[in-house]
Amino acid sequence: MAKIIMKGNEAVAKAAIIAGCRYFFGYPITPQNEVPEYLSRELFAAGGTFVQAESEVAAINMVYGAGGSGARVMTSSSSPGIALKQEGIGYCVAGEVPCVIVSMMRGGPGLGTIQPSQSDYNQATRGGANGDYHIPVLAPGSVQEAVDDVKEAFEIADCYRTPVIVVADGLIGQMMEPVELENPVKTRDISPKEAWALGYGTREKQNSIENLVIDSPACEAKNIRFFKEKYSEIEENEVKYEEYMMDDAEYAFVAYGTTSRIVKNSVNELREKGYKIGLIKPRTLWPFPQVPFKNKNIKKFVVVEMSMGQMVIDVELAVGDRDKVTFYGRCGGIIPTPEECADYAEKVMGGAK
């Protein structure tokens, strides 16, 4: 199919419909409003349902019910709204309810700004719900990747029965780019709804989405099962990253999402000057890629984020040597230029070509 030009938020919404999502529950917040707006128009035509919830809290709890009923369901929001959803995300985790949450990050903390940001890396990868858990986090750096990630997110959610977060920012949400909507998705084994989902049980064997595990040994056992089975399997199967100009690299930028495309220009600029620098671009933020950081040829990993430094911690853990990791960031809705990132890297490299 030919590529078409779409705005990021609308492409995300369209991708959800293509992925079989028929239920969306959301609440207005900038810069993601075109997602609910598009779906309020298109979902009914696709035989689905859209509800503008009374709050992000209600929206995620509607997602919990619909996902618990075995339907492909999505919600989207932006930073303060994702903060409000945390309780419900925790319930989806504990109830093993598949669902997709799109987070179009803006500058914080608090009400902050509506301009793009990556300061919710920790919110997505560490989460604000209570308890021990992980959530797969996919990080697209273009409208095309956002479309591909949303489609894949539904597969991952259904396969592991977990919420999946697609974390982008206001820039990707608001930008128009050509996209191919019909890229194939890697399908995964999915457990039949009859085995677990609401509305598919019988009086002999009821299906129950359980959150209360009042008995401590059982609660501990549930946590251990999540980590030993579910999360270790996701870590094994779902890590994604890309490398650019890394074959002969002695220095590496590390950036995801919007900053990865900015830094790609910095790499080109520095390569023209003769620097052996490349880019490591994590496409999943949890599980965080480990392999590219074991590259012994790299003298310094230059992490660039639109934040005060959040992913940098994961890079330090992956590299295992904090001295080899350095950070450059802009935040509060400021988007760094390729030139300033290159200037910073040039200082780090100290003229070492």
Place this chain on the structure above:
Amino acid sequence: MSTTIFQKPKGLTDTRMHYCPGCGHGIVHRIIAECIDEMNEIDNTIICAPVGCAVFIPKYFKYDSIHCAHGRAPATGTGIKRVHPDKTVITYQGDGDLASIGMAEIVHAAARGEKITTIFINNGIYGMTGGQMAPTTLPGMRATTSQAGRDVERNGNPIRVSELLSTLDGPAYIERVAVDTPAHVIKAKKAIKKALEYQKANKGFTMVEVVSSCPTNWGLSATKAMEFVGEKMIPYYPLGVYKDVEEGK
């Protein structure tokens, strides 16, 4: 030849309920199960459990069930009903759950006319957490967070939920009942049956508020607690039908 005149409803499991003697939850559970049995909906019902004493509901009913976050059952019920419009969806909520932390969710589910049935247990106190003041605690009534009795100047006034929701256009049926006497239990069953039938007929949102008891946290015997319902609770929370679209109400 023997005739069975009384038996456990088919929709209840054999699990022994944990409720205190004199608590209304057991009575209301039975009423729900009887209604669902009579409507032949055992295999077609999904029940949303609250946070509170009724959190163990999934163990007691042979229906599919879900543990909801505190106050969010109407939102979760909305999600379920939108996926399964042909199922009977029940939320079962206490007064802290529904009228405090979950006030936004219940008001908007009612306003949207979600085709679910909410069973709202009003006993004027937080039970599971040990007797704290609820939004429905009566003026002057003691709770662990209003130890000298609820002072409306300090603690604000109780909320009459049925009256409040009946001002909306979304609800099809709202009735307040009680389970303190056999006569009231029979009326309560009629109300719950009607609410469930209205849901089946897609008439809109339905709620039955049940004025109930909490002898343990009220510090009363089972018998005295039932008397308290009649003497103190019902005068503040008058029983009756607050909304019935079929009656033009």
